[in-house]
Amino acid sequence: MGKLKQIVAKILNIREDDVNADLSPDNTESWDSFNHLLIISEIEKDMGIQIPIDKVSEIRNFADLCKLVKGD
């Protein structure tokens, strides 16, 4: 999940060490709706996957993102 952490940290402008499973829009000021879309867009491009539109709004925290990427 190193790559995923890297992307999220870069977009949210936080340290990679601070990215944990509980990281969410509720506890992270920079995780606004625009950055949420940026995260999706970057993950799709960098990791070569497609995240269906109905899954995007189900992402509540970093753990959800990891699950999506792993394809659970």
Added chain:
Amino acid sequence: MKKLIDYLKEYKKLKSNKDTVKIRVAILSSFTTKGLKEVLAVKCKDIGVQAEIYLSDYNQYAQEILDNNSGLYEFNPDLVFLLIDTQTVLGDAYFNFFEKKEVHRKDLIMEKLDSILSLVKAMKKNTDAKIVVHNLMVPVYSPYGIIDNKQDPGLKEFVQKVNLGLNNSLQADEQIFVYDYDAFCSRYGKDKIVDYKLYFLGDIKLSLDYFPELCDEYLSYVKPIMALSKKCIVLDLDNTLWGGIIGEDGMDNIKLGPTPEGRPFWEFQKYLLALFNRGIILAVNSKNNLDDALEVFRNHPYMVLKEHHFASMRINWNDKISNMKEISKEINIGLDSMVFVDDDNFNREIVKDALPDVKVLEMPTDPSLYLRTLVQSNDFDLLQLTYEDRKKGKMYIDQRKRQQLKSDTTDLTEYLRGLEMTVTIEQANNHNIPRISQLTIKTNQFNMTTRRYSAEKIKEFAASKEFLVFCIKVEDKFGDNGITGAVIIKKSSDSWKIDSFLLSCRIIGRKIEQVLLNYIFKKAKQKGIKNIIAEYIPTKKNVANNGFYKDNGFVLLSNDNEYDFFGFDTSKKYSFPDFIKVLEVDNNGEA
């Protein structure tokens, strides 16, 4: 390749610097353009401009434009971009277009065109900013498919006609520009520029991947406003204008002309000639034997560019850097107005390193890509092309002939007499106002106050009884220099103040300034004005002329750190050189 997130990161690190030139840009949009501001600010920083950017709230563009007290006008922009998308403009008609009758579809063209025009015109009333409005992207698909163009009008034709109407209605406007967004979309592919997921999730109608490209296009407007457009292309010869090395390969073996290997160079030259005809100055900086190179210019059957297209040629074994400096000196333009084109990476690096003001074009190693590289450079864009701009390439060649006469003549007065100059003094009118404005914006050296004025502002001055605005045309036996000097005077009941006094560098050193002063004194005397007040505001570039007023009989009245004030008594006798013929044209055009 830098991506949007890289720009967002870099934006956070931008620092304000009071010495860099600044521009205020407003972006109004009918869809989400979050992120565009950051990319544009970073791109501006890369060209040495500090941009303050105002991004209107989501889809609030019409309100911002129509409310005289909106944040947009309070921001007081220099440049406004209005991004409107086809779907927003069409509304429901985007999908149910063909449910309307033919006649209604036709009416809709005018209706939609008018809605856009009335917005930009409302904006024009409230701001002096240059206004750039996107045209509409012509859709790729239509419910009628391949017979869309059998309908009158079809969906695509409808959008094309709105675009055409925009162009035609705004063609003569000096403040409003139509940006060909449809061409931008085509260039990158209309299928690619929309990321449908982001569109449905966030109303992002241009994929975030293309924000940097769009901002590159926006720089084409920023550069001329900030007087950063380039004037001159300095070219290497071997492997740049032709393939191969003339000194080794010889005339018969260099690649140039209608062959697969020769055509890239041949067409590259044709495009350079087209730029020359538009007014770009050309020069040569090449390590070669002069005779070998001239042989190609004179006798190669497919050589498009000839000696007479170049304002300066440095073909010798000196280093490229001193040649660049000499070229700059000979044609009297700053290094910051030059673009250097050389196939050799080493040469490019040393020029870049020693002369950071020169823009060095990153030439690809494959000559088949030369033309594309030059075409895609937006360094030569201007917001308007005056008569003087189009003739510039030729004017600088006349200048080279003048230099020749100068080196043949030892006495300055004799040289000036030999030029057989005629100076025509013309009051500001609709024909010369764009050029007068351009002179105030571009002239740095012989400019006593360096006040920059838009054409709208000059028009205001010219119409006011409190101002006198005139310009001069200079001709000599080598050619027409066009309008190359201007004066703005603020009149009051007991004295006249010279607000602006400037001459293009092309005609400095020919005592023409004395003709202008004499004209001011004469006019003032006719009106019974005794006192002429003049200012000199020093800048980095005009210091060479700080003695101008003093040398011409003015007395220093006061000076503080920033300004010198001078006075002249018009009852004093003033004489100007007898070798300049002066013509006066009184106000013929309405200003």
